[in-house]
Amino acid sequence: MAKKDKIILKEIEEWYNQDIIEENLYIRLSSMYQKNEWDLTTIIKWTLVIGAVMVSLGLISFIALIVQSEIFSVIILSALCLSGYYYGFKLKRRDFKYYFPKTGDALIAISCLILAADIFMINQFIFNQFIQGPTMIGLISIIYLFIAYFKQNNLVLVFSLLGFATWFGAETGYISGWGVYFLGLNYPMRFALISPMIILIGYFHKKLNFSIPESFIRIYYSFGLLFLNLSLWILSIFGNQGSLDNWGNNTELLFFSILWGIVNVIIFLIGSKFKDKMFVGYAITFIILNLYTRYFEYFWDEIYKSLFFIVLGGMSIIIGLYFENKLSE
Template structure:
């Protein structure tokens, strides 16, 4: 087995600790150490980052070309085609990229990063094709959220069919964008929809996504691997919405929010804290590192947000940042202590 340097150091220290604790003898320790090889360079990580940087460079290149006026005029002359033709051309390009990605996944499954990068380019081509489709069928109604729903459906079906978690994540992000835009359109782009502002709506959206993902993928064994990313996105929607809600409450404009005292929003902070505690309890009870991690992270975000809200104006800035620095020091020391204890456990 080939491992990187960090993994090798961890395995070495673990085996040595087992030997010191008399869980294994010297011969077994030597056998275990000979079962893996430490790579001098982490080529896997390099491949991952290189492909992501390649995609970023391509996006920057296209964006730069589109921003440049001279290149824009040149592109207009070269590609002076109706939107319908552009939509069809980009759709065919997306199909080609998806086909290449699927073929490579089946033929070269070990090249996961380059395969996912090709599929991501297919996602980008699909999004652009849908954009041109919107221009073709535009009636001036402003109901563009239907295009986001179409993107979510396409990405969802393709992601489950390939299968590809990256394309599935694009579906979940598109679905969240559709939900926000659709409720905005239904409310006439007002602040409220059914008495809820945007953060409160996304609290419900995140909960629904978590529940539906659990119900769907727990019973679908062939796609059980999609449960984790679905739940992660659902928790992200939920906790970010709760965090924003704890700051602004269910207010739809700045003047209404500015007129109330921060203490009047305390119940939203309590709701945020209770949700984080429930996530931590679930993570401990069911040994779920994801929910425990989300819960602990947003407990600290909640505490530090409240610290800024209640003490920023009334505290001297030197004292404010001194308290903040000491709190981070204590937090880091506690985390280091827990980490050391975990290393010493047999």
């Protein structure tokens, strides 16, 4: 990266740190200058994310293994949780002696995972499982959501959405008596129907100009698109069946395969219209995956393997050229 770009990026960062510009403007201005070397900010971010998850899991498993007293375990987890929140919030304050916002975010994430273990332990050993498991997961997810917005923490928002997905699956399973169907829907079908709502949440955040980081909107989009496509992928292979040992009939599988393709064409058109690389990327990836899945499904046993892979490779190149041409228009 040129020396001039470094100077400009440093000035933009100073404006952001001094509250002269907001985060969204900071991200837009920074993205205008291409970095041709290792982006240490990204490395630090993901190092802290991985470290936060590993430390949390290690602490929880260590306490569960070593500490025999249930009450003492609750006390230790509560103390660790409160300490982590305290110093995490402190490190994110610009008027604090040590301003390390990314490290503060990591501490907050660690505290959130410890909080989940603490709440489950309190419910199990003190209140004798007064609150059912799915409800506990939903409660923890709401707490995560509040913390994520309060401190604008991306990782905690990811935890919250994962928690809500787990709650949704567990709650519908609990209501149906842990049957394979809920209102006639298996698990993939349920998530296929709920996923567009996650995308809409991100859209309304942007439409209503909520004062949140742009990254929050991208997280909602990413979760919705990923869950929608994975659900439709499973439905295109097994159908709306209650077990992976059972397969839907050919008409049902063909319907879901076509539906999956239509959904991704729509996603691609939306991404192309609004110049959104995330939507375009997801659409292209899963259109190709759809074609590959159908190809393996119908031709694996029908043609010689050498010809099979030649055709598969040629198809990949043609698809890549087509989408590259579309994007360059």
